[in-house]
Amino acid sequence: MLDILNLEKQFGGIKAVDNVNLHVKEHEIHAIIGPNGAGKTTLISQVAGELMPDAGQIRFMGRDITFMRPAQRARKGLARSFQITSVMLPMTLLENVSMAVQSRKGHSFRFWHAAANDRELIDEAVMALDAVGLSNRANRVAKEVSHGEHRQLEIAMAIAMEPRLLLLDEPMAGMGQEESMELVAVLNEIKKHKTILLIEHDMDAVFSLADQISVLVYGKIIATGGKDEIRANPEVQQAYLGES
Amino acid sequence: MNSCLPRTLSGIVYTGVIVVLALMPVFVQLSGQIFYLDIFSRIMILAIAALSLNLLIGYGGMISLGHAAFLGIGAYCVGIPVYYEIYNGWIHLALAIVACGVFALVTGAISLRTKGVYFIMITLAFAQMVYFTFVSLEEYGGDDGLVIELRSEFGSWLDLEDNIALYYTIFGVLLLSLFFVHRLVHARFGRVILGSKFNERRMQSLGFETYRYRLVCYVISGIMCGIAGLFLGNFTSFISPEMMDWTRSGELIFMVILGGTGVLFGPVVGAGVFILLEVWLPQIITFINGLGLGAKLPHELWHLIFGVTLIAVVLFGRGGIHGLLTRKKRP
Numbered sequence: 001m002l003d004i005l006n007l008e009k010q011f012g013g014i015k016a017v018d019n020v021n022l023h024v025k026e027h028e029i030h031a032i033i034g035p036n037g038a039g040k041t042t043l044i045s046q047v048a049g050e051l052m053p054d055a056g057q058i059r060f061m062g063r064d065i066t067f068m069r070p071a072q073r074a075r076k077g078l079a080r081s082f083q084i085t086s087v088m089l090p091m092t093l094l095e096n097v098s099m100a101v102q103s104r105k106g107h108s109f110r111f112w113h114a115a116a117n118d119r120e121l122i123d124e125a126v127m128a129l130d131a132v133g134l135s136n137r138a139n140r141v142a143k144e145v146s147h148g149e150h151r152q153l154e155i156a157m158a159i160a161m162e163p164r165l166l167l168l169d170e171p172m173a174g175m176g177q178e179e180s181m182e183l184v185a186v187l188n189e190i191k192k193h194k195t196i197l198l199i200e201h202d203m204d205a206v207f208s209l210a211d212q213i214s215v216l217v218y219g220k221i222i223a224t225g226g227k228d229e230i231r232a233n234p235e236v237q238q239a240y241l242g243e244s
Numbered sequence: 245m246n247s248c249l250p251r252t253l254s255g256i257v258y259t260g261v262i263v264v265l266a267l268m269p270v271f272v273q274l275s276g277q278i279f280y281l282d283i284f285s286r287i288m289i290l291a292i293a294a295l296s297l298n299l300l301i302g303y304g305g306m307i308s309l310g311h312a313a314f315l316g317i318g319a320y321c322v323g324i325p326v327y328y329e330i331y332n333g334w335i336h337l338a339l340a341i342v343a344c345g346v347f348a349l350v351t352g353a354i355s356l357r358t359k360g361v362y363f364i365m366i367t368l369a370f371a372q373m374v375y376f377t378f379v380s381l382e383e384y385g386g387d388d389g390l391v392i393e394l395r396s397e398f399g400s401w402l403d404l405e406d407n408i409a410l411y412y413t414i415f416g417v418l419l420l421s422l423f424f425v426h427r428l429v430h431a432r433f434g435r436v437i438l439g440s441k442f443n444e445r446r447m448q449s450l451g452f453e454t455y456r457y458r459l460v461c462y463v464i465s466g467i468m469c470g471i472a473g474l475f476l477g478n479f480t481s482f483i484s485p486e487m488m489d490w491t492r493s494g495e496l497i498f499m500v501i502l503g504g505t506g507v508l509f510g511p512v513v514g515a516g517v518f519i520l521l522e523v524w525l526p527q528i529i530t531f532i533n534g535l536g537l538g539a540k541l542p543h544e545l546w547h548l549i550f551g552v553t554l555i556a557v558v559l560f561g562r563g564g565i566h567g568l569l570t571r572k573k574r575p
Contacts, residue, residue: 074451
């Protein structure tokens, strides 16, 4: 579904992403793990289209999307969540998620009918909020809810886009143990009918969710495989798992 | 919840403003203070212009310092045809819409590629280009301007030469503009504009081509301001490039901020307070001097008081006058 071929990105003298090849198959959760500064976010930003690669190609559903704008990719079915919560803070949770639904319903050059009473938007937005367990907070302003709820909102917005592929950039970042567990349960539910490329620090979460794991160290993928394969890989143990 | 009566302080004030505007000609007739018909016509015209600017600043987060250009272009869309003895108002209106729409499309397409202070500067630069273009048009009076001998003719049912008819026409256009902006900002389009102001990057990652929506918003705003300009030309019966001077654009921004950015009714109150202060402050100084209290106040002092008042409202009433009206009492 998503194929990353020989991707390169250099910042100054540092190769943040160095000849990366990655293949995500339909209906799998593919996790990318790696120490801080390994280039995980650089990689996902290139997949989402916010950063242009220096070389290489990104193919999605068989099409070359390397030079598409982020908004174009989003409409093709590529949704991302942000590591650092990025939502419309002065809007309510419902409005935030409605925006994601609205984006999917064709163009928004509609000047007359109030979006707030638009069942076409609200019903699906409520469903997405429900899926992450936020429906009782729907009318709260995003600025006023907790960090954990922001993280849930990020996921709700991403799934409300009904994407073919979800890019989740550290969805558990800054969450407590309990909140993380809840989110893992939510993602396990989503996983049944979605393909996910997951970047995550929380090892427990990764090992309980992922079908495939790639390990990124200094911009290079040093191993890709199933959970057991990755656990057993001596290189990975030395570079990453062994430290923690 | 089945009452239409306003229940908040701001709601009551805004309804009051509409009532005052609606009844002003009656007051003028009764009191003979013809002067106020002029003042309030001007307020309403500038309110329409500020309303269109609020669409950019308040809802879209696009701070344009060149909005008076549209006011000027709209006015010249009356002035130049009248110079050639074309008095048909519908032609003037069509010209204003097309000219402002095209100008907004071209300058917006370029300006909206920039952000923040660069956007401010580039819109200012475009407006100054228009300003100097009209200054250099000797045929149309250059910087001396152009006298509009007859006002736009929209048909026998409407005689704009009658100041009261002109007043109510402007009033009607103001109400329509308010209604239009209200619908616009609550529709899907408005949501996208508002969302892009709050977090453009996120809107793009949701799949919105924010640039296109902003450009359309810029064009709508420009056309609205052009229509205000059309009435400004008709109202003053004299137009000059001074109408689109950058200080005019600054005044429009001030009206928006004074009333409360991103508030539907803000620009109307902002324009009203701005113009009334401009009218009343010199009168107050003349009055105080007339009391013969010894030392005479310099007449120009009103500029200082004016400036201080505006700064005070912006500083202490965060969110402008609307902010003052809706401020919650501290427990």
